[in-house]
Amino acid sequence: MTKFDFLSDTQKTWHYMDVDQVLAALESSIEGLSYVNARQRLRHFGANKLPRSRPISKVLIQPLINPLTYLLLGSAIYLQWNGAEGWALISVGVLHSGVGICLALWSIKTKEKVSRDRPQRRQNEPSNSVMVLRDREEMEVPSRDLVLGDVMVLREGDRPNVDLRLLETSEDLRVNQTNLGGEAICSKRPDLTFEEKTPPLECSNMIYAGTEISAGSAKGIVIATSRFTQEQAALVKEKPFSVIHSELRQLRQVWIGLLLLVTTTAIGFAWQRGITINAMTAAALIVSTYPQNLLRIATQVQLFGMRDLAKQRIWARFPSILDTIARVTTIVPIVESDVVLSFDDLSRAGIEWQGLIRASEDDSVAFSEVIGIKTHSYFDAPQEKIRQWQDSRQKSRQKPLNVVAVIGNDIEDIPLLRAADVGICDRTCRKELQDSSGIILPKEDFHYLPTAILEGRATFDRLQRTALLTATSSFTLAVLTLMDTAAGFSMPPLQIIWVGAIATPIVAFPLVLEPTHESLLTQPAHRFQTMLRPSNYLRILLAVTATITAISVVFWLKYQGQAAMFSQARSMAFVTLGFSQIFHACAIARRSIVSNLPLVFGITFIAICQIAFVQVPWFGDLMATVPLSGVEWAISILSATAVFWVQELIKTS
Template identity: 70%
Template sequence: MAKFDFLSDLNQPWHHLPIEQVLTALASSMEGLTYVNARQRLRYLGANKLPRSRPMFKIWLQPFLNPLTYLLFGVAIYLQWQGAEGWILLLVGAMHGGFGIYLTAATNAIKEQVLRDRPQRRQHEPSNSVMVLRDRETLELPSRDLVIGDILLLQAGDRPNVDLRLVESSADLIVNQTNLGGEAICQKQADLICDLKTAPLDCGNMIWAGTEITAGNAKGVVIARGLLTKEQAALNKEQPFSAIHSELRQLRQLGLGILILVITTVNGLSWQRGITLNLMIASALVISTYPKNLLRLATYVQLLGMRDLAKQRLWARFPAVLDAIGRVTTIVPIVESDVVLSFDELSRGGISWRALIRASEDDAQAFGQVIGIETHSYFAGAQERIRQWQGDRRRASVAVIGYDLEDISLLRAADIGICDRNCCKELQDSAALILPKEDFHYLPIAILEGRAVFDRLQRMVTLSTVSALTLAIVVLMDAAAGFSVPPLQLIWIGAIATPIVAIPLVREPSHQQLLHQPAHRFQTMLRSSNYIRISLAVFATVTAVCLVFSLKYQGQAALLSQARTMAFVTLGFSQIFHACAIARQSIFQNLPLLLGVSAIALCQVLFVQVPWFSDILLTVPLNGVEWAIAILSATAVFWVQELLK
C-alpha cells in the first residue's frame, strides 16, 4: 500500500489550487475513482465514521500518560525501601486515579445521553447513503465507504459528512454553514480560486462536513473525512473550558505555589534545628493538599446540569453554557409590539432586562417606557449595544433571545444565544440554549440550574481549600514547635476523608433560593467574600486543633501522644461539621453525604480505639471526656459557617 502514502498528508490549501491540480494531487479524475482503487483506499484508510465514544482502554491508560504518576511511583518505592509507608502513597494514588477513570467514563456516558435528547437530531445527522461517481457510473453507497478522492454528487437537502473541494456547481448553489458558525446563505462556485489566507468558512469553492445544501446541486472531490474534517475541528474549538474551569486552574496553581512555599519553610525550620526534612511528611502533605480531578469534576457537574435541563426539554449546546447561563446578568429579547414579558422572579436575582425591537430608536424608547425596560432599535447598532452591555460588569454574561434568521449574528455576538424549538434549524444551530417553546417562564429553570452548578462546585472547592490550608498551617506550626505530624494522619484527613464528604456536595439538587440571591455571587469564585469565608473557617479549625493540643499537652512529654491523637480527632470531625454546615439540604436528605459522614466518624473511632489501626496511625486510645472535648472543639467551623449565613 505504499502507493497510497500520499493520503496520509492532506494538509494542503485545496481552496487555493485549481481543480485539475486538486484532482492530480488526489490521484482522482472527474469520472471518479475505479472500483478497485476505491476498495484499496478504503482498506488503507478504514471506514469513514466517527468513534461513538472514547474507547475504554484509552480511559484506563489515561493515568499512565501522566508523568506525575511515575513520579509518585518512584517516591513511593524509595520511601518503602527506606522503611517508610510508601505503600500508602501508591494506595491513595490508585484510589484517586480510579476515581478519575470513573469520572471520565461517566462523563462520556452522560454526554452520549444528552446528545440523544438533542432537538432536531435527525436533521443534524448526515444521511447514511450518498451518491458518488465510480468508473463514470453514478452509484448509491453507504457514507462510511467514502474515501479520499471520491467524486460526491450533492443536491438540496444533503448534509455531507466529509470535506469537499467543488469541481462542478450549479449557478444557484447555496450552502447553509450555521452549524459551523457561518452564515445561513452562502453562495458557492466551483471555478473560484480563493486567496491562500482566506478563512475556511469564507472559501466559496469548499463545502465542509456538517453544512447543508440549501439550493442547487454540486459535484465535489473528497479531501477530508472522519476526525480530520473542519466540523470536528470547529466542535473542539467551540467547546472551550468554561470560566469556572479557568478559575479552578488558577486556584490549583495558587495552591501549588502555597504548597511549595510551605514545604520550603518547613525544610528551613527543620534545617535550623539540625533536622533533615522527612520526605514522607513532604510527600504526605503534597498528596493530601494537591487538588486532584478538579477539572474533571467541574465538567462532570456541568454535564449533570445539561442532563437535568434535557429532562425538562431545555437543551444546552455545550457544558460551558451552564456556567455562562449561571453568570448571566442581562437578558435581551428581540421583541414584537405585542410581547408579554415576565421578569419579576429574575429581577429579584439581580438580572436586568433590556430589549431590542424592529423599529426606529424613538419608537423603541417610547415602547420601552410602556413596558418598563430599556429598549433600543434593532437597526441602530444592535451588536455594539450588546458589546456595551457585556462590558458593564466583569465576568458577567449577556443572553440574547432571537426568533428569526437575521438574528443569528446577534446570538453569536452575545455570551449566550437563546431560541426555542419552533425556530428555524439555522437559528437553532447558532443558539447555545434551546427552549421547548416561546415562553419566558423556561428561563428561570435554566438560570437556576446554571447557578446550582456554580454553587455545587464552589462549596466543594471551599471545603477542599479549607482542609488543604489547615493541614499546611498545622505542619508549619508543628515544624516550628519541633514536633512531627504523623504522615498517615495527613493523608487520611486530606486525601481520603475530605473528598469523601466534599464530593457528595456536587450531587445535591438545585435549591430554589439560589434564584433570588444577588447575581454577583455567581460571577466568580475569586471574590473577597469567599476569601473571608475560607480564612475564617481555616482560623476556626486551626484554633480548635491548637487549643485541644495545648490543653492536653501542657508541656508534658508523656501526654504528647494523647494530645496529638485528640488533635487528629478534631481535624477529622472538623471536615464532617464543615460539610454539614455548607450543605444546601439536611444531611438526612442527602444519602451519599450521610454515608460519607458516617464512614468518616466510624473510621475515626477505629483509628483511635482499635490497637492495630492505632499502631499504624500512631494514635492512642482516648476516654469519653477526651472524645467529647475533641468533637466539641471540631464544631467551631460549623458555628463560624452558621454565623456567616
C-alpha cells in the same frame, strides 16, 4: 513506496488550486473514480469514521500513561524501602485512579444520555449514505466508504462528513456554516481560488464537514476524511475547558504554589533546628492536598445540569453554557411590535431585561411604557448596543460583570446571538438559528428562562462549595505541617493522608449531588460571576483559622509542655481535625443533611473510622494515636465545631 503515497499529504492548500490542479493531485476526474480504484483506496486508508472522543479503553489506560503515576510509584517504593509508609501512597494513588476512571466512565454514559434526549437529534446528524460518481454513474454508498478523490453529489438538506473542493454548483447554492462558526447562509463558487493563508471558512470554493446544504446542489471532490477534516481540526484546537474548569485550574496552580512555599519553609525551619525534614510527611502532604479528580467532578456536575434541563425540555448545547447562563446579568429578547409578552421579575437575582423591537425608535419608546422594560429599536445598530451592555462593566471589583443573553427567533438575529455571551432560541426556530444558540427552549415562552438560570447557578454553587471545602482542608493541612515543623514536632503522615486524601473527598463529593435550591435565584448576581472572588478567599481564611485555632487550643491545653501528655494531645488534635471536615460539610450544605443520603453515609463512615483509629489498639499503632477518655472525646469534638459556627456566622452576616 506504495501506490497511494501521493495521497498521504493532508495539509495541501486545496482552496489555492484550481479544479484541474485538484483533480490531477488526487488522480481523479470530473466523472469520479472507478469502483475498483475506490475500493483499493478504501482498503489502503480505512473507513471514513470519526474517532471516538473518549473510548473506554483510553480511559482505562490513562493512569498507566500518566508520568505522575510512575513518579508516585517510584517515591512510594523509595520511602517503603527506607522504612516509611510508602504503601499508603500507593493505596491512595490506586484509590484516586479508580475514582477518576469511574468518573470518566460516568461522564461518558451521561453524555450519551443527554445526546439521546436532545431535540431534533436525528436531523442534525450526517446521513449514513451519500451519492457519489463511480464509473461515471451516480450511486448511493455508505458514508464510511468515502475516499480521497471521490466525486460527491450534494443536494438540499445534505450534511457531509468530509471536506470537499467544489467542482460544479447550481446558481442557487447556499451553505450553512453555523456549526463551524461561519456565516449562517453563504454562497459558493467552484471557479474561485484564494490565497494560501485565507481562513478556511472564507474560502467559498470549499464545503466542510459539519456544514449543511440549505439550498441548491453541487458536486465536490473529497479532499479530507475522518479525523483530517476541518471540523475535527477545530475540535482539537478548541479550548476544552469551560469557565469553571479554567478557574479550578487556577485554583490548582495556587495549591501547587502553596505546597512549594510550605515545603521550602519547612526545610528552612528544619535546617535551622539542625534536623532532617521527614520525606514521608512531605510526600503525604503533596498527595493529600493536591485536588485529585476535581476537574472530572466539574465535568460530571455540568453534565448533570444538562440532563436536568433536558428533563424539563430545555436543551443546553454545551456544558460551558451552564457557566455562562449562571452569570447572566442582562437578558435581551428580540420581539415584534404586535407580540404579547410576559416576563418574570428577575431584579432580585441582579438580572435586568433590555428589549430589541423590530420597529422605529419612537415605537420602541412607546412599547417600553406598555411592557415595563426598556426597549430599543432593532434597526439602530443592535450589535453596538449589545457591546455597550457587555462593556458597561463596573470599575468596582465588588460589582458583577455584565453578561448578556440574547433571545432570537429569525434568521437575521444570528449575528446578534453570536455577539452575545449566550444565544437563546426555541425549538420551532430554523436549524441555522438553533446552531447559533447555546440554549434551546421548548417553545417561545420566556418563563422557561428562570429555570435555565437557576440550574446554571446550582451547577456553579455545587462546584463552588466542593472547591471551598477541599481548599480549606488542603490549606489547613499545609499550615499544620508548617507549624509542626517550626515547633519541632512531626505530624504522622498517615493522619495527613486520611484527612486530606480520603475523609475530605468523602464528605465533599455528596455536596455536588444535592438537589437544586430555589433560593439561588434570589441571590445577587455577583456571587455567581467567579469562584476566585475576595469573599471566597475570606471564607477559606476564616475556616482555616478556626480549624487551626481549635486544634492548637486542644493540643496545647492537653500537652502543656509535658512529654507524657504528648500522645494524648496529638490524638485529640487528630480527632478535632477529622471531625472538623464533617462539621464544615454540614455547615455549607444547602439542604438538611438528612435529605442527602450520600452525605449521611459519608459522615457516618468517617466518624466510625475516627473512633476506630483512636480507640482500637491496632489502628492506634498504625495512626500513632492512643485511646481517649469520654471527656477528651467530648472536648475534641466540641472544638471541631468551631468551623461550623464560623460558617453560620458568615451566612448571617
